Amino acid sequence: MKKSKKIVIAILTVTFMVSMFCVTAYAAGSGDVAGAVQGTWKTAFQQIKTVVNNVVFPVIDLILAVFLFAKLGTAYFDYRKHGQFEWAAPAILFACLVFTLTAPLYIWSIVGM
Numbered sequence: 469m470k471k472s473k474k475i476v477i478a479i480l481t482v483t484f485m486v487s488m489f490c491v492t493a494y495a496a497g498s499g500d501v502a503g504a505v506q507g508t509w510k511t512a513f514q515q516i517k518t519v520v521n522n523v524v525f526p527v528i529d530l531i532l533a534v535f536l537f538a539k540l541g542t543a544y545f546d547y548r549k550h551g552q553f554e555w556a557a558p559a560i561l562f563a564c565l566v567f568t569l570t571a572p573l574y575i576w577s578i579v580g581m
Contacts, residue, residue: 521572528568536561 539557547553 517576525568525572529565532561532565532568536565 536558539561543554543558
């Protein structure tokens with residue numbers, strides 16, 4: 469009984485806090501919600517594009533480069549141990565690295581922005 473009472477109180481508290489801190493968004497003037505969303509998107513798009521091009525893609529490139537060189541190292545040590553070089557994983561990582569390095573040049577035209 470005590471546990472269910474605590475759960476009900478927690479749910480009521482969360483519901484109360486959500487209702488207190490939510491803000492109602494109204495479309496300006498005519499009530500055109502789609503126009504308000506499109507206007508907001510148009511102003512935020514350049515900032516999103518800048519962040520993705522200058523932060524997201526370089527971080528992904530760095531991670532892929534580290535994985536590529538680590539995989540090349542482990543593949544070399546496997547080659548020294550077994551006499552056979554495994555090309556699949558380094559080739560896939562290299563292809564992904566090339567894709568993400570060149571992605572900012574064409575990704576926005578594919579997305580339609």
